[in-house]
Amino acid sequence: MSISKAPKTPHFNVTSPAPYIVSIEINRPSKLNAFYNPMWHELKSLLDFFSHDPDTRAIIISGAGDRAFTAGLDVTAASDSNSSALSSKEHSDPSRKATVLRRHILELQDVISSVARCEKPTIACMHGYAYGLAIDLSSACDIRLCAPDTKFCVKEVDIGLAADVGTLSRIPKVVGLTSWCKEVCLTARPFSPEEALHNNFVSRIVPGSKKDLFEAGVELAKLIASKSPVAVQGTKNILDAAHGRTVEDNLNYTAVWNAAMLQSSDVERAMLSGLKKRVPTFEKL
Amino acid sequence: MSISKAPKTPHFNVTSPAPYIVSIEINRPSKLNAFYNPMWHELKSLLDFFSHDPDTRAIIISGAGDRAFTAGLDVTAASDSNSSALSSKEHSDPSRKATVLRRHILELQDVISSVARCEKPTIACMHGYAYGLAIDLSSACDIRLCAPDTKFCVKEVDIGLAADVGTLSRIPKVVGLTSWCKEVCLTARPFSPEEALHNNFVSRIVPGSKKDLFEAGVELAKLIASKSPVAVQGTKNILDAAHGRTVEDNLNYTAVWNAAMLQSSDVERAMLSGLKKRVPTFEKL
Amino acid sequence: MSISKAPKTPHFNVTSPAPYIVSIEINRPSKLNAFYNPMWHELKSLLDFFSHDPDTRAIIISGAGDRAFTAGLDVTAASDSNSSALSSKEHSDPSRKATVLRRHILELQDVISSVARCEKPTIACMHGYAYGLAIDLSSACDIRLCAPDTKFCVKEVDIGLAADVGTLSRIPKVVGLTSWCKEVCLTARPFSPEEALHNNFVSRIVPGSKKDLFEAGVELAKLIASKSPVAVQGTKNILDAAHGRTVEDNLNYTAVWNAAMLQSSDVERAMLSGLKKRVPTFEKL
Amino acid sequence: MSISKAPKTPHFNVTSPAPYIVSIEINRPSKLNAFYNPMWHELKSLLDFFSHDPDTRAIIISGAGDRAFTAGLDVTAASDSNSSALSSKEHSDPSRKATVLRRHILELQDVISSVARCEKPTIACMHGYAYGLAIDLSSACDIRLCAPDTKFCVKEVDIGLAADVGTLSRIPKVVGLTSWCKEVCLTARPFSPEEALHNNFVSRIVPGSKKDLFEAGVELAKLIASKSPVAVQGTKNILDAAHGRTVEDNLNYTAVWNAAMLQSSDVERAMLSGLKKRVPTFEKL
């Protein structure tokens, strides 16, 4: 396993709960796993590494401690004038300040987009507080599971700004631009696991404790890891490409993609295994 | 409150049930609030006014009387040859007639689009008959609530024409292009509040009477009005921009938008209020 | 009825269970209605014919026998080296092989797209196994109904390839790019009728036997066939055009479409029938 | 001729130099036809009126006096704090100021877009100074002619702002995103009629005086006015729709558009005239 070669990230615990599976645990439980400056770069470095790591076939993202997946942005840290682009004194001109802010937002968005761009499937296992940034982060994951105690909130209108690192761009592709979607984004009211399930934000509420949730994530990851990595990574890439493009565009893109991918020996292996009722093994990717 | 400066609209009652909240009530109960010619212009003039009115932070649209939100187009009036582009005798040439009709459709679409374009959040509170135009109108609102007695219907195939003022363009972004969406649009069969909820067309069925429904709408509007108007209006704008565009496009648009908006004093006010557990107040917008 | 003029298709039973309604039954029950080479061309020829046939107003697609709608691709036949582009020995050069495969995929996609392109509404009635290709095929239909015994599966990652004839392009427009959608596509785990309903893939689970399911499909088709064909076909065309395009684009397209269609005598007939409480009749289209 | 019914516009002379032809002359020669506040609304009201006026088949836009088509924005007026959104004291909060500015820009853009939206072909005849706003305005016209003395300039970087009412959105569709296009936009250097012709911004430099230029515009307008208005307006609409959309989208849009338009009696008239070598006449539109 190549976890030993992964970037060192003090704020994230990286382990391998099963072959080909990587667990990334947000590790700042004393602050409800809230994000502050050093964590952004760490997160991106992990996703960039595992995206191309041939020993990785699925990634689980969860939060350390009993109380939170993540409570979102650490507002105290963010409002601290020494560390924040927001309160930068470098420029008084609003247009120059806007340029500095735009560059900063694009940089933070790029961290969350590194989750979405990761070639390997990602599974968010959410418990406790899943506020603000938790929605940005999990919306960029492929699969979202939650515990019965999860408290969700699209927090941004509460802190005076439109969600700026991905929620508003990704949530309409995930759940549609429904009445509920507008409601939770425009009011910042918390919502329950049941609402999240009814509105298709999560695919399952895993009964039991945080540990049960994590185990359900591992089981799902193992199922994915047992399939052809060529097929799994292709499926993820093609599904993600569909948003904001026409069906005709997507069909052509799929045909071009599969022109190479159908030459994989995995197809033959998988078909023979199916016919012979054996478990196939696949080369790394 | 600036309601006194709003356009005069005999077919719509305009009131302010709470600070910063505007209620627009369709007021033609003797005809089940069905639309005829003079009402289109009135509706657009109201939405255009409140869109930029700094005293308005959320808008509720409902129907007068016990029986209907709106029964849709007043077909008797629409088929009256004196008032209708449809039966215009001006041209016999089908291509010229088509041009006249196209201009007329674009004009009506523009009325419904004035609801969608309104910078302030809009909440449709639907009871009784919500047929035909009711779907066009409420699909252009941000949030849809209904009463237990609401009867919905995408009426257009029943009157021999493809829905032409917005339903077919907006409903797939609201609920997805699901089997149910196609079914109700291709059959014009009525559907219930429970179906509307299951299929994410409404976010809530408010138990009780029409009055309870309206009060639920006011509560929701008050919650929205308590947040930073910079954040609320930005959230609406960015969510709406997402449809039919790629995630990458939307992220960049969000960054450009927020480059100006993050300079708002609302961010500081909201954050401080959060830390100090006080209710923040925000300047008008 | 023009069924007698339809193409001859040994692997599909074509009947007319009611006026204006065509039933296409996949007819290879001994192989769970799995598809092999000759069936692709037959299916396309039927859809192309009925798309423009004036006697047809709605189409039902179902599977023969008690066990399956269709179990998908006949893998044994597909892996047979004599009949398969996949195992073609014509080229050893991977780029030339990719070109042959791309042409082949585009050809198969075009079969499924002939279902989506069909101007008349299509209703998939699914029972038993609805695996792999069943999802491609039914995603291209307008309406999906199922029996209580239906077993669904997006099979592709199980046979080593990304779904290449339409599922991955169409399913996000049908159900959204939800957590569940990613989960069933990335794991190839079977899913139940209840899951399909909760996630809006089907609009109804018809209680009872396969026969009950088919009758429900016929009732739905009859309701559609009783409406103006100008309005029904326009509604289908405009709804389908909405995906991957902006609301503004769609509104303009709708206005151009209806400029011609509103001149239909159907509008007058439908409106008069509504006012006089009579059943209207409409010319063929 | 319906010019007598056109809106009254003190800053624009409106005449009809030939049947079906409208001439709009910017009339503020003492200020080099520079635009200030009252002129925006006048311009839009004219274009909106003639867009649907059945007596109008082509529109010529030119500038009064010998010295300028238009020198652009009247900077002195624009920097006058009493009349300008730019220097509004209403808000000190940069985000609120941004909202006010955005609304104002959208309003000005909408004036220029009324030229682009006009259903009838528009011909810009440019002489003398054609600076700043002259490029926004003429880029929104269909055809651009110029005199040998014309001095062009994309002026915006000279006054500290990115061109905000249309040039930057339209010039790449007119001339491509060429090296020359970037050069003149990024430097604000003036360019000559010869450069404008070489780079396809104008289609002709008319030799001689301003009067000769106007006569060339009238000749061109008369040629357009002699054709079927159904065909001319359709051609303009379809060409304009092509930008930023795929060829497949455009072909389908064209087919839908022409489904109505081919039913025009103009087609028969034009064909018969062609065969019989007569000049056809066409109904108004």
Add this chain to the structure above:
Amino acid sequence: MSISKAPKTPHFNVTSPAPYIVSIEINRPSKLNAFYNPMWHELKSLLDFFSHDPDTRAIIISGAGDRAFTAGLDVTAASDSNSSALSSKEHSDPSRKATVLRRHILELQDVISSVARCEKPTIACMHGYAYGLAIDLSSACDIRLCAPDTKFCVKEVDIGLAADVGTLSRIPKVVGLTSWCKEVCLTARPFSPEEALHNNFVSRIVPGSKKDLFEAGVELAKLIASKSPVAVQGTKNILDAAHGRTVEDNLNYTAVWNAAMLQSSDVERAMLSGLKKRVPTFEKL
């Protein structure tokens, strides 16, 4: 050479003037090569055949006789009521007539699109009259050459209809939406080879006779045929995909395309030939 297996097309002469080169000559010189009904199907059958024919690497399209490439649609034949969808008496209802016309236009567009879709490069060699359909057809080719005597005309507004089989969708991607483009489309005035060259519609005016023009076309085709067919067909596909899509989309599409294509042995052959100054040979495709 596989020309002997090509479809039989009485109205088109098909020859091979050099290895891997196919010449398609429009062969109705007595009518200035004007198109009438039987020719459409023949043209499409040829392009579909040669698109996938491994012996073909470039295609030249020219017109028989001294007088015309093609004078366009045979208006006399098109206005003959027995053969024309336009004058169909099948329906009197304008909406049904529109449906018949739309289907017919889509069918004709598909013929011209078969030229654009052809995987092998196409070269139009135009002399004499190149009117109406000549522009649709040559706009769908990759390369356009002309003789000094060529007379071009976008004829459609002269016959009362907006160009409906491809010109208006393709000419803005070929020459930009320039002033000249609008001028020739809105006036139907003929234009000269020099104008065609200045405005980038043709890349060369070949001096001399029609024979010289054809030989120049053959030389160009031979140059293309000497290159790797994997590289040539990829280049055509990727360039065509660029229109109406963003640069980011196109870069990603290119990367997916080349992931398979770079595995070609052609790359090694071409590189070695370059280093060793030899002429490479490439396998068919």
Add this chain to the structure above:
Amino acid sequence: MSISKAPKTPHFNVTSPAPYIVSIEINRPSKLNAFYNPMWHELKSLLDFFSHDPDTRAIIISGAGDRAFTAGLDVTAASDSNSSALSSKEHSDPSRKATVLRRHILELQDVISSVARCEKPTIACMHGYAYGLAIDLSSACDIRLCAPDTKFCVKEVDIGLAADVGTLSRIPKVVGLTSWCKEVCLTARPFSPEEALHNNFVSRIVPGSKKDLFEAGVELAKLIASKSPVAVQGTKNILDAAHGRTVEDNLNYTAVWNAAMLQSSDVERAMLSGLKKRVPTFEKL
């Protein structure tokens, strides 16, 4: 000047020929400035640095030595099996090899895209050989100038692969998808400065030596550097956003962008300078 803080790049000479102007000179003249592996990373590091460097307002890219801007990819190095993804022995499976290649292409594309993404205007000054990669690189610049001795070539079909790092995605936005564009891409024939100018690939052929060309580049850069950086960078951003999007989208994007940028003090400074005929100075950005 912050050049001293720029990344160290042995293969690129970085100097400042005038205040606010950066010159990047490709420095491998012994190999005609052909690119090999270490150069890619160096180039990207420079563009990323200067994109945000407040002391930089325009960038000139040129080639060292008398003989070439750049001869393109160093084919000898690229075909060396030790350094090339192309000849990687890591995988024999074509689908896995395709994945490795795709990742590699995306990485190289990202280098060229760093030129396009650079917030400051870039000017390519080309002399001598400008082959292959020279076209990818200069197409990503804003402005292209050349010397009278420049020899251009889209080289890719000569080395057996479709241009994969940007040319095919960017050249159609630069020059249109003209006959000439297809011709030079499909034949790999060299083309002259006069052709490049006629076809709008360069905006000027600077007479004289390479030194004169560079001085022309510096003069142009100085002109740009004298303007408001807020206006210049906004103009570049908005022009680049226009490709592949509709005019309506671009207008809205422009309005949102300028909502912040119009608050710049540069607008006032520039306007006052214009009125008072003084040279304005602007803060860094």
